Structures are given as C-alpha cells and as structure tokens.
Amino acid sequence: MPNRILLVEDDVALGQQVVETLSQAGFDPHWLRDGDSAREVDPDGYRLIILDLMLPGTYGMDLLKRYRLKSEVPVLILSARDDTSDKIRGLKLGADDYVTKPFFPEELLARIQACLRRPNLVETRNLAVGAIQIDLERREARTPTGALSLTPVEFEILALLARRKGAAVTRDAIVDAVLDPANEGSRRTLDVHISRLRSKLGDAAAQLETVWGIGYRLADTS
C-alpha cells in the first residue's frame, strides 16, 4: 500500500491532529497509541514512520533502534523543543529527520515530503545476498535449490543479516531485534536458531559466517 504512514503517538489530541493532517494530504495514516503494539509492527509495511520519542518509558528510542535494525523505512521523530540530547541520539540511531513540538501541520508535511523524496527508497521488498533471496512481502526465502521453510524467528534473523549484507552483526543486536530482549538470561538460544538456520540453508550455509567473539555475518560471495 503506497501511502501508508505509521504514527506512534500517545497524546490523543496531537495524534488526532496529525492523523487529520495526513489524511487531508492524501496519506493513509495508521495510528498506534502505545509502544507495545508498535513493537509488533512490521516497519516494512509502511512508507514512513512518525515516532514520538516522548512515549512513556524509554519506548521511543527502543522502537527506533528496533525499526532501524529490521528495516530501512524512513523514520521521522517528534520531540519536545528543548530535548536536544534526544534529538541527537535519535539522529545517530538512524532517524531521518526530526520535528520539534509544537509544530504547524505544513511543517510536518514538508518534512514528510522531504523524507519520501530521498533516493534509496526503491526495492526493499526483496533482498539478495549471494545465493540467498528473500522476499519480505511474501515472507519467503529461497536458495537455488528451492524455497526454505523457515520459522518466524529464523526468517527474521536471516532478513536482518541480509539487510546488513556483509556487515558483522553483534549477537546482542540480533537478540535485541529478533528475540525477547526482556529475557536477559540465556543468549544461548540464538545459537540454536543459527544452527537450525544453517542446516536449512544447505549449500548456502557457508555464507552465514561466524565472526568469533562478535556475532554473525552474511557474506555476499556466491
């Protein structure tokens, strides 16, 4: 759906206002009021995400980090006027722009347009790394041998590594993005998922390299 925009905002008045602004401008806003439901969302389902950093708790930053690990969708953050430290952390975590509250609707729309004009928004639906192909929309991964029947977690891990093609991804980063971060206890679970993922990958398993002491990397050599 081309013009879907996700809005994560707990303030009801502000949320309504933004939703209205977006609708009038021809967008299709989806409004979530709390961080928990926003957590479960697949960011790739939207063209842009508007995120209020001032959610209860540390949800804002957490969500931003999460979205960035999983996807390349542009994220625009809302923050209080004087909270520069949050702006900075936000931008460094990969937000594409920020708007300080309060703001005029026109300003928000202008920023949105600017974000959407960015060049690299093409084709995040499909990822190809070496002999591995991933269709995010169909949630399907393939090798030359055929389609793989992956579990949800396995698919997420593979997709995460594929998005960062060639980069070494920390075990912690994978755990944070894919598994339940609250479960601080055993990080050994990831081992098991990786192991099973490898066995399902067959010949392509060689691409899933271990970076000793760090994490894993999906090599781009076919």
Place this chain on the structure above:
Amino acid sequence: MPNRILLVEDDVALGQQVVETLSQAGFDPHWLRDGDSAREVDPDGYRLIILDLMLPGTYGMDLLKRYRLKSEVPVLILSARDDTSDKIRGLKLGADDYVTKPFFPEELLARIQACLRRPNLVETRNLAVGAIQIDLERREARTPTGALSLTPVEFEILALLARRKGAAVTRDAIVDAVLDPANEGSRRTLDVHISRLRSKLGDAAAQLETVWGIGYRLADTS
C-alpha cells in the same frame, strides 16, 4: 591528559567570550580564527573541538569531515538557530552535539561535559594505512595478499593503531583500550598479541613499528 580544547571561530567577540568561559571552567582553550590554520591542526592533540559551521565558505563541514577522518575526538558544532539542514548534515558527518547561537555560557559548558562523558558514538567505516585496509563494519582486515583472520583482540589492536595512523600509541593505552583493565597483572600479554599480529600481517608487518620504551605505531608508508 590535559584539558586542551580547540575552538574554531571567526567571530572575534564570540570567540573571546567562549575562551573566557572555558578558561574559567578549568579548560585550556586554543582559539583559531580561520579555517586554513584549523586545517593543519592534529585533532588528537585535543580532548574536544568546538567548531563554528558558519565559517566563510564551506570550511565548517570540510573541517568536520577532515577531523572525523583523522581522529575520534568529540566535535561540538556551533550553528545559527534555524539552520536545521546544517545540524542534520553535521550530526550525520559525525559531530557529537550542536549548540545554537546565541547561547548562554552554562549551556555550552553543560554540552561539553556531556560530550566528554559520553563514549563516542560514531565511527568511520573504513580505515586504510599503507597496505593495510580495515573494514570496521565487516570487521575484517585485508592486505594485498588477502583477508586476515584475526582474533577479536588482534583486530581491536590493529584498528586502534590504524585510527591513530602514524602516531605512537602507548602500551598502556592499548592495554586499557583492548584488554581487560581489571587484569593488573602482566602487561606482557600485549607482546604476545603483537607478535601474532605481525606474523599474520605478512609483508605488511613492517608497518607495525615498535617505539622503544613507549609502545607501537602503524606507519603509513604506501
């Protein structure tokens, strides 16, 4: 480590004011009034750099990029109040914070303290020193011969030396940065790591020079 702070600011009145503020706070400010002299400076000689983006020409961004390539010293940028595009570009180029003009001295000091307290968040992705190339994202080091299979500690040592390309780095500094600081016992462990690193570097081992009585240096002879 002394409290030297570099200030790059062409406005005389503002510069004087900042110098005074810094001095009173116990810092040792060095004030340069133009971009050309700031170009020649070794950023690693300072604990922090304050950079006015509004220098004549595009000097501001240029200097920022330059410093970032050479060093990891935190950079704090000064900018006009409403120039958000510059802020964003600056932050993405690796600045650690920004302060909008005009500002109160207390605000500047607070930001400085925050910068000094916070571990550096941004890193350049690639380092090249002579025949040695380091890809921090892939966590991989290469020589013309091919990729090196380094252990985590070896990689960290090499990356550390590469970031300070050409500079002699103290043994203590390396040990503190790379090895377990709690392990007060034997600093001889570093010898072993260096030794193995050299053997893995092959021909490029000549670049890893010993600075007798001090530490090591990664020479930039290419």
Place this chain on the structure above:
DNA sequence: GACTCGCGTTAAGAATCGCTTAAGGTCGGC
C-alpha cells in the same frame, strides 16, 4: 663490555565461545 631493562617468540594450560543434540514448555488449531 657487563649489566639492566624492554621486547620477541614459543609452547602449554586455562578460559571462553560456539555448535549440536535432546528434552521440556508454550501456544494455537482442531
């Protein structure tokens, strides 16, 4: 030149890390 001190190298043990397998445990569908 003899001495001290810092450094290079090697080998072996200790510690850490990751892979695998097997056995619960949870959840939703039927």
Place this chain on the structure above:
DNA sequence: GCCGACCTTAAGCGATTCTTAACGCGAGTC
C-alpha cells in the same frame, strides 16, 4: 483436551582464543 509447530533451556563437546611463563635477544646505560 490433544497434537503439532515452535521457542527455550540445558548440557556436553570441540574449537578458538587469551593468558601465563620461560627463554633469548637487542637496546640503552654505566
């Protein structure tokens, strides 16, 4: 309530890496 798919936990094992210790060399000092 049962079954199956899936995630988690636990433990054993192998592999890799870090540290320690010992010996030898070379640089600086007297």
